Amino acid sequence: MTDTDPRFRVLGARPGKIVAIHLAYASRADQRGRRPAAPSYFFKPSSSLAPSGADIVRPAGTELLAFEGEIALVIGEPARWVTPDAAWSHVASVTAANDFGLYDLRANDKGSNVRSKGGDGYTPLGPALIDAREVDPTALRLRTWVDGEIVQDDTAAGLIFSLAQIVADLSQHFTLETGDVILTGTPAGSSVVSPGQIVEVQVDAGDLTTGRLRTTVVQGDRPFDPAIGSLPAVDDTQRTEAWGSAEAAAAATGTGDRSATGRSADDAPVLAESPVPDARDAPPALSPELRAKLERVPVAALSGQLRKRGLNDVTIDGVHALTAGSRFVGTARTLRFLPHREDLFAARGGGYNAQKRAFDAVEEGEALVIEARGETGSGTLGDILAIRAHARGAAAIVTDGGVRDAEAVAAVGIPVFTAGPHPAVLGRRHVPWETDVAIGCGGTTVEPGDILVGDGDGVIVLPPAIAEEVVDAALVQEEEDAWIARQVASGHPVDGLFPMNAEWRARYESEGRN
CATH class of the missing domain: 3.90.850.10 (Fumarylacetoacetase-like, C-terminal domain)
Known part of the structure; x- marks a missing residue:
């Protein structure tokens, strides 16, 4: 030039x-x-x-x-x-x-x-x-x-x-x-x-x-090329x-x-497929190998191991599976609702709001976690959004608020953990506020990228930094507990066996791992 x-x-x-x-x-x-x-x-x-x-x-x-x-x-x-x-x-x-x-x-x-x-x-x-x-x-x-x-x-x-x-x-x-x-x-x-x-x-x-x-x-x-x-x-x-x-x-x-x-707002294009910023450049918190291990371990076992490490406030309390037998493992994608206020809902409740953006952006293997402050007086999602999350490959939806169209949502086939059904729409109690931030759900903090595991006992939050250590310890404990259960089933009393005293421990070490 x-x-x-x-x-x-x-x-x-x-x-x-x-x-x-x-x-x-x-x-x-x-x-x-x-x-x-x-x-x-x-x-x-x-x-x-x-x-x-x-x-x-x-x-x-x-x-x-x-x-x-x-x-x-x-x-x-x-x-x-x-x-x-x-x-x-x-x-x-x-x-x-x-x-x-x-x-x-x-x-x-x-x-x-x-x-x-x-x-x-x-x-x-x-x-x-x-x-x-x-x-x-x-x-x-x-x-x-x-x-x-x-x-x-x-x-x-x-x-x-x-x-x-x-x-x-x-x-x-x-x-x-x-x-x-x-x-x-x-x-x-x-x-x-x-x-x-x-x-x-x-x-x-x-x-x-x-x-x-x-x-x-x-x-x-001319759009940007996703292949480049x-x-x-x-x-x-x-x-x-x-x-x-x-x-x-x-x-x-x-x-x-x-x-x-x-x-x-009508001038703004819709970016329905946008992933979490930064996530694509970071190593995955949940590798296929770690996921496979977590799928073998019950939430109760993970809870016990986390408690041994001083982590007691890691359960999402008050939520239950909408469908009996539901189980999932996924990384957290977050959505936050604020208490309803008419002027704020008028500004942020319509159009392509935070709720819709979250369901459009959830990725395969992620669990969409919704902060609703334990407020069960309205739904936080319905069947259309459940279908969208399922189509995106989401692992689960967790909300400490209500779910409307509960039977239809259950029929979608995606694991949903909720505080219960409610027929009212979102605007009765909530303002959809923001996505991909740390939230409080069911009394515990959930950060984007945290690992969540859910089953019939509830949902637990697993910090990624110690996930491998915790699940390995839980697998060892599960093996030990299964051996103890066999001894009890064969007629042995639990005293000295659960937990094991030195005599039972020596016996387990000699024959339980064979």
Whole structure:
């Protein structure tokens, strides 16, 4: 590429590197409920640059393309090991930037932002430069508009880390070279935009201005290829982070209410087959060999071994198999309901809500576990959702709430453990809230990926880290108990035999394992 490439027009040349900060404004940190003690960064490719007036493409099959208006710094004199007092002298110019991110890919990036923020056109820059020598770096003003409505308005004084500190900090780790670009973070107000919407960002320093950096969102028609790499996957956490708040995310995925940016939930594509973020890159907690062992061990035996290891609060109390003889082994996929409240149900109860997303996303061998707070005054699922889970290959459904269409659900053939049947619909007692988070079900905590085993005695939660150890010990104990049972059946009294004294232990060791 040459310097005439329109992507690099405002800079005059392709930058060697683009460095962006994760979280820098107090307003954004307060919005997200976490404030970093020190700045952290990621890189963006120079191929992501775009000029003012360019389009940004939202890929097919995605929904969470979010804008982030930012102040961009362009390095003049190379900087290495510079102090904060001297750092600003190494900045040549200031301009406006938009650090777009596709939150559908964010979880799979695990903080690197390579895919979620590295796409072509994801770093619009410009349209003009402001000479850094002519401005007070603490007085720069940043504003962002969506379809002409202002959504971000802050100044560099609102930064947790000053612009000079950011430059100095980066220079401790590598040389900032002439033409390098630093994206200095976004304030509160960042949110999701949809095809057809226009985002504008402007940086001002008194009478000096960059002018408005204008980007139009367009819909792409080419989806990601599942045979090549990671697919888009979203959950309630990513929706909340992308939209800026749980309330905005709820409005977007609820009944079609408009968000602050004007987007309707009807604009959002359905990602029915999305797996748990990160799970595909992690080793399986439940190998086929471990599953086979667990299928041989009763829940009572596992409970005894967990108790020996100090784990007593690992049973999901108050739930029973809807069909006698049901048994399952699976890894937890979680769904959380909150107590019913009319306004919240209006925002989050309709449309493609958390309940529907959970049943659409459960994977083969997973047990969908539902937190209903032990509230049995309505159903938490019915036959249609049970059929969906069964079609997805789910191992079981566990809910400490009710089940409606109980006979039809039982006929589906998937193991269901519930607090009991109830004919009422979800909205009588519950608001579907979020998925893939730690929940409380039947008085115990269940984390996504925990191993669950259920039988006629109930359901137990098995921490993956000790699952192999526990099941091996349980198998040994089961063998021993079976031998004791044979002795009792043949007429021996239980005194001294159960548990075994030294004499019976020696006898067992000599003949019981033969």
